[in-house]
Amino acid sequence: xxxxKTAVKKTKxxxxxxxxxxxxxxxxxxTQNSIRAIENIKHIxxxxxxxxxxxxxxxxxxQPVLAKGDQIIAVPTLLRKLPLPLRKFIGDMxxxxxxxxxxxxxxxx
Numbered sequence: 001x002x003x004x005k006t007a008v009k010k011t012k013x014x015x016x017x018x019x020x021x022x023x024x025x026x027x028x029x030x031t032q033n034s035i036r037a038i039e040n041i042k043h044i045x046x047x048x049x050x051x052x053x054x055x056x057x058x059x060x061x062x063q064p065v066l067a068k069g070d071q072i073i074a075v076p077t078l079l080r081k082l083p084l085p086l087r088k089f090i091g092d093m094x095x096x097x098x099x100x101x102x103x104x105x106x107x108x109x
Contacts (some may be wrong), residue, residue, distance in 0.1 A: 037076035
């Protein structure tokens with residue numbers, strides 16, 4: 001007996017919704033752009049990924065080695081470490097739709 005394809009699809013969708021997002025936001029001190037980026041990404045995460053994410057905020061002045069290791073060339077930069085593939089977003093994270101598409105939370109138009 002073959003498995004029901006509908007049941008398989010539902011299982012895949014449910015599993016992908018429970019996927020853990022590991023994010024790292026690189027900022028430069030307490031500048032306006034850094035503060036705005038932190039607020040914006042926290043809002044996006046709480047609204048769309050509540051309970052399914054971990055967010056680490058890294059100040060490149062305090063931890064320059066991490067920025068070098070992740071090849072950060074501009075700040076603020078959001079790095080999506082998981083789920084793979086790795087993705088980077090540069091800016092103050094104010095374009096919610098662009099961030100959602102990049103995090104694979106919304107389909108591309």
